[in-house]
Amino acid sequence: MQEEKKGISPALQDWIARLQDKPLPAMALTVQRVTQLIDSPNTTNADYQRIISRDPGFTLSIFRAFSANNRSPKAPASNLAHAIALLGLAPVIAGTKQLPILKKMLHGKARQGLYGCYSKATYAACYAYSWGQQRKENNSEEMAIAALLHDCGEMALWAYAREEMKRFHVLVSRGEARHVAAEEIFGFTLEQLSLALAEQWKLPALTIDALQHYGAFHPRSLGVMLACELATESARDWNSDTTLELYQLVADYQGKSIDQAVANVHCQAADIARSLHGLPLPVSADCLLQLQPATDKPRSIPSKQQPSIARQDEPPAPEKTSKAPARASTTEKPMTAAPRADKKQTPAGNGLQQKISLVMQDMMDTAGLERVMFAMLTPDRKSIRSRFVVGGDQDDQLRKLDISLEQRHLFSVLVAKQQGFWLNSGNRQKYAQLLPENIANSLHSNSFFASSLYLRNKPIGILYADCSDPNDLNSHNFSQFKQLSQRLCNDLGQ
Secondary structure, eight states, X not given: OOOOOTTOOHHHHHHHHHHTTOOOOBOHHHHHHHHHHHTOTTOOHHHHHHHHTTOHHHHHHHHHHHHHOTTSOSSOOOSHHXXXXXXXXXXXXXXXXXXXBHHHHOOHHHHHHHHHHHHHHHHHHHHHHHHHHHXXXXXXXXXXXXXXXXXXXXXXXXXXOHHHHHHHHHHHHTTOOHXXXXXXXXXXXXXXXXXXXXHHTTOXXXXXXXXXXXXXXXXXXXXXXXXXXXXXXXXHOTTSHXXXXXXXXXXXXXXXXXXHHHHHXXXXXXXXXXXXXXXXXXXXXXXXXXXXXXXXXXXXXXXXXXXXXXXXXOOOOOOOOSSSOOOOOOOSSOOBOOOOOSSOOOOOSOHHHHHHHHHXXXXXXXXXXXXXXXXXXXXXXXXXXXXXXXXXXXXXXXXGOEEEOXXXXXXXXXTTSXXXXXXOTTTHHHHGGGSOGGGGGGSOTXXXXXXXXXXXXXXXXXXXXXXSSGGGOOHHHHHHHHHHHHHHHHHHTO
């Protein structure tokens, strides 16, 4: 009987036990082409990588073989060519003979679902590799592998939990959020399963980083997460509001204008479609040819949509303290969360977004607040910028907040250590003069709450909250605010 792991639910532990020894199927054309390469005397490891890297099932088998090999060097394999060079051709030959063939193994909705996963993974891998090259990141091939295997949990479920995944697909097609549908059917999210399996299989460190919340605060894992989000959403709709937001995040990540980023992504999508010729994968680039009707009304991101993953202005990477290697800000105009309802709604989107959004909504509900803002520290530590806002108007100045930390003022002191602060009638005369002049109109300077946020002993930003009536802020609400701020720090560190 397998010992239950700390922090893992019994339901998740049960599925890990069911899936940990199961291989993902390979595509028939991959096996055919790899067999041809094996028979050629002039084949290089780069040739194997070029073919296998378009097939998540075959790729996973190579890295699992590397992790299971007791004679593997302590240095990790950072890409497929490297892994094959260290292992030899044995796992490649074994893959052609032992891996199940996808089109023979699955039929109907399950086959369609897994092909869809493989397609999104391939698009994500190509995006991540290209962005890594453009940004001159170290080892762009490792970013591609991390994106390719990012949704390994969902892939495994399509292969070995077909009926459950069919029910999951029905719920999502009816409009249910993916994480809600997964928890209803399995008792955990697909991202939680992917992380657990990636750790169980000892996949490359960056693959695990990009599946953890704090991965959004590291440029390379952030790129992987953004690539996976874009591949998933564009496969659904190239013209959705979420895709439009992702374009802006891609532009921020690449340091380009939005027009340049969109053109770049569209060109990449077309190139990827050409590279997948012959494989039975759905091609999302086809939908780019569908013209949208013109409208005089500018498109805007709906207020009910929650922010998604981080832009380039992530804070300096916090130190890692756990043995395990390891989705976050939004666009220049953070979006308004859904208005509070009698029944609290769980936001859709990635896990990091959900945690921040839920805490901010809890602050409004339990601490009697009207506006809550999450502002993130920039990589150079010279300023903090507004990224998430709940409450307030769409054109609220709080959404454009950019506070320089190069001079001493209230917020520069606040981020110097982990602490909470309440500006009120008792200390206003002392501290109001420490407020930066350029942001006074953005804040309710008569009274507000603020708290620095720390992740693994490193500052990542602040939470700010206020009310139009300063009398609505009291010591009980401040205590609730501080507790929820600490909860957010704890949640982000998990």
